[in-house]
Amino acid sequence: MSSIPKNEQNQKQVQMLNELSKRKVVEHNSLITSIAKMDKTPLKMFELAVSCINTEEPPKDHTVYLSKEELFAFFKVSDNDKHSRFKQAVENMQKQAFFKIKEKKEQGFEFENIVPIPYVKWTDYHDEVTIRFSPEIMPYLINLKKNFTQHALSDLAELNSKYSIILYRWLSMNYNQYEHYSVKGGRREEQVEAYRNPSISIRELREMTDTINDYKRFTHFETRVLKEPLEEINEHTSFNVSYDKIKKGRSIDSIVFHITKKPVARNDFYKLEEEDPIYLQDKANKEQAEELLAGKALKSKYTKLLLDNMLLSPYEMTDTSLMAGLQAHVYPLYDELKALRGLNGVKDHLSYVRAKQEAYSKRNIAKYLKKAIEQYLPTVKRQDL
Template sequence: MEIITKKYPYNNYKDNERTVCSLKEIEKRKIVEHNDLITSVAKMDKVPLKIFELAVSCIDTEKPLEDNTVYLSKTELFAFFKVDDSNKHSRFKEAITTLHQQSVFEVREMNDHRNKFEYQVISPLEKTTWNDYSDIISITFTKSIMPYLIELKEKFTQYALSDIMELNSKYSIILYKWLSMNYNQYEHYSVKGGRRAEQVETYRNPSIKMSELRTLTDTVNEYKRSDHFEIWILKKPLEEINAHTHFNVTYEKIKKGRSIDSIVFHIEKKRMADDNSYKLGDKDYQEDKARKAETEDMLTLQALKSPYTKLLMEHFLLSYLDLTDTKILSGLQAHVYPLYDELKDLRGLNGVKDHLSYVRAKREDYSKKNITKYLKKAIEQYLPTVKRQDL
C-alpha cells in the first residue's frame, strides 16, 4: 500500500502530521477482514459498503492503527467512485450519514463450547470528519469492529481493492467476498496441506443453502420469486464478478424435490499477465503445481482401483477412453465416489447399482461433455430422497 504524509490543520492550535491513504497503484491494495465479518449480514447499500471497504484497505496490518483512524483524500475518494459532478460533496455527505446512522453488520460466531451461534450487531464507524479548507477525510472505526480488521492470525480473507472498485451492486460485493473467502482457503490448503484432497476441492466448488444465501445477502423478505432471485442475486452479480475481478465463476442449482435447496459455485482464477505466481521461475508456483499434479495422480490411482469405476463401466457411463483422462478419474474420486459411499451405507451396493441403472436410462447426450459433473449432480439430487425415506 502506498502512503503519503501530509500536514493539515488538525485544530485551531497546531498542525499534526497524518498518514494519508493514497489510491495510486490501486491494483496493489488489499483488504483483509475476518471470515466472521465476511459471512455477516451487511445492512447497508452499495455506496456505504464500498466506502467501508475502501477505509479498511487503508489499514496497514503490519502497523498499529492510531486511534482506530485512517485518513483519505477527498479528491481520490471521488476518483474511486468516479464522481465528478457538481453535487458530489452533498452525495458524499449523504452516503457517510447513511453509513453512520443506518448501516450495521450482523455478525454470527460459533461458540465452540456450546456448539451454538452467538450474535452481535456492530456499527462499523464511530466518526467521520472533514472540512471545507482541506482535502483530508478522517474515518474512525468503532472498537467493536476492530477485532475483525487487525491482528488477524487465522480465519481471515484477503482480496483486492481493485476488484471491489468495479462492482456496482451490493450483492456483487457480498458474493465476491464470500467466494474469495472460499477460494483463499482452497489456495491455502493446496499449498500448506492439512486437508484431504476432496475437502480442498470443496473450497474451489463451495456450496451454500438457499436459506443461507438469502440471509447473507439480506434478501430473506425480498425477491420472493425464484427467477427474480436468480437474476438479481446470482446472474447479474456473477456477470459483474466475471467481468471485473480475478475470478471466473459459474454455478449450478441443486434441487430437493421441486425446490432449489442449494447453490454450488465453481471458481476459477484468471491468469493475469502480470501475475508473478505464474512465471516459470517462481518457486512457490512450481511447488504448488507439482503438489496439485501429485494429488491428481493419487486420486486417479484410487479411482482406477475403486469398484465404482467398474460399475460405471458396466453401466456404460464411462468408456475406456475416459480411463485415460486423469481429470475425469480424479474428479470422480474426489466428488462422486464419497457420495456413492453414503448411498452404499444406506442401501448397500445394490442400491448404488440401481441408482446407476436409473442414471443410465435418463442420461442425455449433453452429459457426455462433463460426465463427472453429471454424475455428481445426479447423486446429490438422489441422496436426500433416500435419507428422507429412511427416517
C-alpha cells in the same frame, strides 16, 4: 477562481486509481459471512477505509485518514455535485449501516450488531477525511492470525451492486482457502476441491445478502442476487464463476459455485535454457535443475514481496517451472536493483508494477515481471551516473 480543466481532473483520477490499486482489504471470515445491513455505497466506503489499515501496526484510536480525492476516484465521481453526494453517502452509512455478525463458540452461537464507522469528520476547506472505526469491529480487522481473507481493493472498485460485493467477498474467502490448502496440505483432496466449488443453502444465501423478505419468487432472486452479480464479477475481477442449482424435492435447496482464476498466459518463456548455469551443470536432468531453482525461489524474500503485492498467488507457487524461471531470469535483476536502491527500492518497484499490471488473463507472470524490471533498471542506473 478558475476551475481545473477536465482532462487534468481525469489525469488526477487515473493517478489516484493507480495508487488505490495497490491496496488490499483484509478481513476476518466472520465479517465476510455476516449480514451487511447497508447498500453498496456504504459497503464500498467501509472496504476502502479497511484498505487503509496496517494490520502489523494497527491505527491509534482506531482512526484512519483518507483524502476526498481518493474517495472521488474510487467511486469515479467527477461532477460538480460530488461533495453533496459524498456528504449524503457518509450520513447514510452512519444512520443505516451495520453488520450482523454470527460467530460459532464452544457453547453455541454468539450474535453481534456492530456499527462499523460511528465517526467521520471532514471540512469544506481541507482534503483530509477522518474515519474512526468502532472498537467492536476492530478485532475483525486486525486480529488476523487465522480465518481471514485478503482481496484486491481494485476488484471491488468495479463492482456496482451490493450483491456483487457480498458474493465476491464470500467467493474470495473460499478460493483463498483452496489456494492455501492446495499448497500447505492439511485437508483431504475432496475438502480442498470443495473450497473451489463451495456450496451454500438458499436460506444462508438470503441471510448473507439480507434478502429474506425480498425477491420472493426464485426467478427474481436468481436474477438479482446470482445472475447479475456474477456477470459483474466475471467481467471485472480475476474470477470466472458459474453455478449449479441443487434441488430438494421440487424446490431449489442450495447453490454450488464453481470458481476458477482467469487463465494466465503460458508459454516457454520461463523454461530453463541451456545457458542457465544450473542447467549447464546437469543437462541430463532438467527436472532436477528446475527443482533446485524452484526450491531456492520459494525461500527468496522476493517471492514474499510478489505475494504481498498480489503479483503471485500461493497456487502459482506450486508451478516448478514458473518458480525456477523467476529464480533464473527475474530475481537476479531484483538483486541488481537492491544493490542500487536497497530492498525498499525493490518494494517500491513492485508496488508500481502492481498498479500498472496488465489484465490478469493476458499476462505471463515471469515474462511480465522480467520486462518490467528490464525497463526500469536502465533508468535507475542513469540516475546514479
